Amino acid sequence: MSSSRWTGAAQRDSSGLAGSSDPALNRLRAALVDWRSSLLDLSGRNRLLNFRHTRTATLEITAPDASAVLADLSRGWFFAPVSGGDSVEGSVDGEEGAGEAPGSRTFYEYASTSAASEAGRVSGLVTQKNTQARLDASLYQLRQKSGQMYNDYGLWVLWLGVGMVDWREEGAAEVSSAPLLLVPVELRRDDRRQMRLYPAEGQDRIHNPALAVKLERLGVDWASVADCDVADPAAVLAAAQEVVRAQDGWSVDERVVLGLFASHKEAMYQDLQQNEERILAHPLVRAVGLGPDSGLPDDLIGFEPPDLDRIDEIQLPERTPLVLDADSSQRQCIAAALDGRSFVMSGPPGTGKSQTITNMIAALMHVGRSVLFVSEKAAALDVVRNRLRGVGLGDFVMALHSGDTSKKAVATELERVLTTEVRITGAAEHELDRARRLREELSAYAAAMNQIREPLGRSLHDVLGRLVLLERADTPQLALGARSTTTVRQLGAGELQALLEAAGAVSRSWRPAAEGDAFVWRGLAGASAPTTVLAEAADALGALRAAAERRPFAATTPEPRTVHDVRQAVRMLEAGLPNRDPDTVSGGLSGDLDGTLAQLAELFGLPKPEAAQAAFGLLELADLTSAAMRPPARWFDEEGLRVAHRAAEELREALAARAAARAAARDLFGEQVLEAEELPALVDRFMGQHRGVFARLSGQYREDRAAAVALTRNGAWDRTLPQRLNDALAWQITVADFARLAAHHEEALGGYVPHDEDELTVLDAMLAVADRIAELTRSVAHRDLLTARLADGTEPDPLPGLLARGIRGALVGWCDAVTLRAERWSESSTGLHDLFDESRRVQLSFTLFGTFDQAQQVVDELQADPHGPEEWLAYRSGMDVLARHGVDELVPRAVERGVLPERLPEVVEQSVLKCWADDLLATDTRLASTRSADLDVRVADFQEADRRLVVAASGAVIEVCNERRPRRFSGGAAAVIKRQAELKRRHMPVRELLCRTREVVRLIKPCFMMSPLTVSQFLPADYHFDVVIFDEASQVRPADAVNCVYRADALIVAGDEKQLPPTSFFDAAVEDDSDEYDEHVPDTFESLLHACKAGALRELPLRWHYRSRHEDLITFSNRSFYGNSMVTFPGALEHGNDIGVEFFPAQGVYDR
Incomplete structure (x- = not known):
């Protein structure tokens, strides 16, 4: 079809846009037009409209004729052997797409020895191939490609084209050929390895769907042909000949061709065209097509999924029939599905998407919901179907995506399920209660084990895991005392880190701990220098x-x-x-x-x-x-000094006597008594002569009296005077005696003869000096030197x-x-x-303030350890941190045990974490049972109960579904099903059968598995589902999905955007590659998955990767494509001959 005519067709499709006043609706309608147009390939590339032979992908059946081929097809046709010839096949085996007009017979030029010339006697199909090798190559390619397409997409593409319409567009010079009828066939090898042609099982004959659409576009009424029974090729040919008779240059030929006819999306096109208003009004279609501009209420698409940590509370496992194991993220998706939510279930490879879909379908069937499960890939549908079959739910699944879609097969399957009831029951109530109790206990234990404990910021599981690693590293075990429990319990993550850093500091400053009291800098305070x-x-x-x-x-x-x-x-x-x-x-x-x-x-x-x-x-x-006064020279002699001392003593006595006599007479007599020579005589006369009364009358008395008075101080007579004259005489005598004695000792004393007390003091001083000199100079050898230096009078x-x-x-x-x-x-x-x-x-203090030797020893020891202060302060700082948390006791015990210093952080970490774990185990009631044997028994009991739940889950689903099935088959839809199953031929089309029996079919087959194509082929527009689920949505284009979306209330899209994009195998020829933004032009997305994620559908990710037996198999993808978002599990074995990924370089040599 030319681009101008295609553009015109698109314009006619969108002719209703101008009349709408809703911009969003206009955009959605434009998007629907684009989707619908993209389904059809009405160009010359479509082999259904423009059949041309290729080198290996097509065969022309030249003999026998069409009626004979179809008559004996059920018995299996083999291909006549080619004897070989020298003629050439013309352009048939030329380049791809080359060929002649159907009217020219160059397709059938054979050598005289070819099979065609002997067709009358050759039993088998004769083709245009003139060598056996070319025939075998074509048959091989046809068989391989058709099988691959069926396995990948569930589409049968190997057909016999019976009858050929030669047509052309108005004004076109080139004629195109299109088959009238398509008969599904398959190639099989028999026991002799020969290829034979049989009818394809489970497939029906059809009119060429593309031809009907194309002729309708060209204004040709093709209804008379389309109404003919495909089982009567002659009638179809006759009707076609009647129609083309009115068209100039058109003709019908009874040719039979074998080839791959791939595009069958005309049914989807018709579906979207005939149900346009229904589709435009559907909210999910608006969400996919318009995204945030859909104007839908927030609660229709947006929702908050159940919290993963509370999934057991929100969705009780005992009450939710999970027929397969499911992790929390999978159960979150199942809960959202049961809540009627539409969302995107994204999951990288191996995260259990198909397993989750299986559980989802079972749970939805359990609550009475109908499910349409769609995928482009038949393998994806088969995986889920097989899983459901494996748990006994296969009878409730209607698979209409592969070989079981024939009218007979569908009727038979519906009748079988209608009349046969699967007998199985779910779990008893006490089993559910026991499973719940075990789950709650183990979940509580698991929650307690994995709960992040503040302020430490770790779970018990993390701590125990760390303890195991420390134990495996042979870390010495030192237990903390009970006094540390309270402190350790309040330990925070930062404090634990500080504790380990402090332990590291202590380990690097180990001498204070190891040497103990012998460490000389021990006890150093925080001095600066x-x-x-x-x-x-x-x-x-x-x-x-x-x-x-x-x-x-x-x-x-x-x-x-x-x-x-x-x-x-x-x-x-x-x-x-x-x-x-x-x-x-x-x-x-x-x-x-x-x-x-x-x-x-x-x-x-x-x-x-x-x-x-x-x-x-x-x-x-x-x-x-x-000195001014020095001892005389005589005194430097020992004898002279003795004489001087004697003289001094005599003079001292004389001075004392003189002083006493003077003191006795001094009060009465004056100094004149010392000069009175007559005093002795006077004393004698008064003592003897002048006694008596008459003696006093003598003149002598009177003279003596006058002389005595003259000696007194006052010159007066006193009756006591005569008696006191003796005192005066004693004074005179002592003075005279002292004078005489001083003169006597003048030589001995030199100039130091004392005349009074003061001079006596000087004499004593000089004698003391002399004595001192004598004392100091006993050992003098040359006394003359001493005398010359010290004697009085020397220079x-x-x-x-x-x-x-x-x-x-x-x-x-x-x-x-x-x-x-x-x-x-x-x-x-x-x-x-x-x-x-x-x-x-x-x-x-005993040493530093003791002897100098002791102090010196301390100072020397301190000086011998110049790095000791830094080491001690680092040690003390670390010990202070340890002491604050009550774990400083570990250091001396580590020294006693001979623990290597570098292992101290591990010892401290192990002791602290063990104390923390022991305290938690003792105080958390959820961890009351910690014995491995008890837990193993409890886990085993739960596993058994869980397996029983899984087994019983399918029974619960079957039980509920059985309760819904009809019990009477005598009338209504059930009777229609039974009647159709009993027929041998002329069965009702599947689409009509499902339309007439939908009430019963929904009850006995709540789940349909279909490809997007079969949805439009077999389901009426009003055949409704509660949920539509797409798998491998990254490979489904929005245009291919819309026909499924509008048939359901909820949309669940599963896929991985990192996977391959949708195949372009069925794409139309015309695409708009403009990159400019236009608000009136609808957005285009590569796949349904991208459209839904852009359409504000909530995304629920699956993150747990299960598939890889070894973590290395997924590590690269996880890191390079998925940003390490997947939770992967290490393999049980790290190395092995068949474990992991290994690179084997080939020692190849380039050889031209």
């Missing part, structure tokens, strides 16, 4: 010990062992340096102190002092060299004083320096001490 503090302490201790080693008089004094000893030594030296002159401090440790001391001792003829006291004595001697020498000053400066400098260093050590040791915690301080 412990090594700096340690360096300061080490330097201070070294400096202090260096000062102690360079102490004065080290040979005779023990080395200080403690700070206390240092301070004691300083105090001892400071005691010998009572007058510390800051100007004398040298400011450091004098290294020449011994030399100075030796030099000073040499000046005095003394040995070098080795002890501090001796040195201090030497310094005293040096000080005397510059002063400044050198001893200077040397003494330097010695004192060195001693004072050492004392000050060592004091500063002691203070520095005290401060730095305290700082080092304070770096640690309280318990460690107690231990360190």
Whole structure:
């Protein structure tokens, strides 16, 4: 057909659009026109309209004639062997599509020895092939391709074309040939492997459907031919000849051809054309055709599917007849189907789409719903049909997609099911209750096992799985104490991660744990620079010990062992340096102190002092060299010093006596008594001569009285005066005695003879100095040197004083320096001490504040471990985290067990998770039974109950369906079915039979399985279904599905958009490839699946992949095409000769 005429036909189809005021309806009508037009191929490509021989796909039956061929077809025709000839078949075996006009007889030119020339005596079908090889090749191709098409799509494409109409369009010069009748045939091999031609079983003869449509388009009345019985070819030929007689250049020929005639969608075209208004009014068609613009209520298409986690509550398994196993996503789809919802059931390969459809059909039949199951692929329909047959529901399925669609077969099947009742019952009530109880217990157990527990964020199943992995890794097991349970129970996911990280930190800082108290940095607090503090302490201790080693008089004094000893030594030296002159401090440790001391001792003829006291004595001697008063030279001799001491004692006594006598007389007498020479005589006269009364009258008395008065202080007489004269005389005598004694000791005492108490004090001081010198110089070798340096009257020498000053400066400098260093050590040791915690301080105080050796050992140990602070702080930080969660006890126990440090995180994880799991098992009542044996028994019981439920499910469906079946067959639709089944021939067409018996058929066959083509062929427009289900919807075009969609209330579309698109085998020749958007042009989709997903139908995905025996078989597809959306299962075996996928490179060599 030319493109201009096709465009005109399309315009005529859409002539009603302009009258509608609804834009959405107009778009839908335009979409329907497009769908309808795409069903037909009225071009020259259609072999039903323009038959041409090809090299291998067609055969011309040249003998016998049509009536003979059809008469004996049931017995099976074999093909006459070709003896071989030299003639050529003309263009028959030329290029594809080449050929001559049917009027020319070049198709039948044979050699004189060919089978055609001997047709009268050859028994078999004679074709145009002139070699046996070409004939065999054609028969092979016809048989292979027809079988493949039937297996894939359920379409029979191998037909005998009986009678040929030669026609042409008005004005066309080219003539086309179209077969009148199509007789279904099949090629079989007999016992001798010879190909024979038989009638196809289950198929009926038909008029050429494309020819009727085409002639109707051309305005030719073909009704008289279409009304002829296909069983009478002669009548069909006669009627055709009568019709074409009126057409110029048309003719009818009694040819018989064998070929593949593929396009039979004319019935679908007629269906969409005749039921246009019904289709346009259907909401599901609007949803498919218009998508979001359909204007349908939200609750008609949109819905919220049951929650997967609550599917057991929403759809009780015991009350829903699932005839096959179903996972939660499959049951979600089944629940939506039972709720009357329309949706897309998407599922990658192996996710159980056909299994779900089987369950869905059974469940729908159980609730009294009728189902139309449609697929382009016969294999997809057969899979579901076989599954239903396998569970005993095959009798309730009407398969009208393959070889069982003949009138006789359909009537016979309906009569068989009508009169034969399947006897089976469902499960008893107590079995259902037991199954429910077991399910609830196991579901509760499973829910408890898989419930995400907060705050940990894991399920018990995850935790136990992790514990198994840890156990398989031979992780040492350490149990936590009961005190940790509460803390572990409140453990969060982040806290667990922090716990494991802390355990990792501890494992990387293992020495504190392994060494325990021996780890020198143990107890370190969070100081910022412990090594700096340690360096300061080490330097201070070294400096202090260096000062102690360079102490004065080290040979005779023990080395200080403690700070206390240092301070004691300083105090001892400071005691010998009572007058510390800051100007004398040298400011450091004098290294020449011994030399100075030796030099000073040499000046005095003394040995070098080795002890501090001796040195201090030497310094005293040096000080005397510059003293204003020094002992006389005689005193440097031992005897002279003794004499001086005796003289001093005598003078001390004399001074004492003089002082006593003076004290006794001083109150009455004056100093003049010391000069009175007559005082002794005067005392004698008063004591003897002047006694008595008359003696006082003498002149002598009067003279003596006057002399006595002159000696008094006041110049007056006192009766006691005579008696007191003895006191005056005693005073005079003691003074004279002292003077005499002082003169006597003048030589012994030198210039230090005392005349009064003050001078006596000076004498005592000088004697003390002399005694001290004598004490200090007992070992003097050259006393003359000593006398020359220290004796009174010698020339002063400044050198001893200077040397003494330097010695004192060195001693004072050492004392000050060592004091500063002691203070520095005290401060730095305290700082080092304070770096640690309280318990460690107690231990360190005995050593750090003990002897220098002990402190040095501690400092050396600390310095020997420069990375210890970092390691301890990391260890302590990790331990603090472990302690906060009560698992720090694991570390010392791990040390005791000899656990490798790198395994500590696994040990901690295992202990914590085990404690968490044990607590959960003890507190969650759903996990009351955890013994493997008990659970295995319970699982086995449930499995048995579940198997019983599955078996009983089909029984429940059968039982319900049996209750609906008619019990009386004597009249009505049941009687029609029985009558048609009894007929031997002239059966009622399937379409009419189903129309007249639909009430009964719906009861006994609630499920129809059909291809889109057979739906239009066999079902009246008003044959209604509750649900239509499409399988492999990615391979069904919207145009092929509309005839099914409008016959149902709900639409379920199953498929995988990643699968192959619909076949173009039946596509029309004209397509619109424009990419520009036009709001008046309906959207086009490649498949029904895409159209429904774009039409706002809810998508319910199937994600569990079951088919692959090994995960590798689906891994690539899952990752590359499905975005890892499928849940796959590892195989039972990882490796094996027949497991998984393996690449075998072939060592091929390119050979031209």
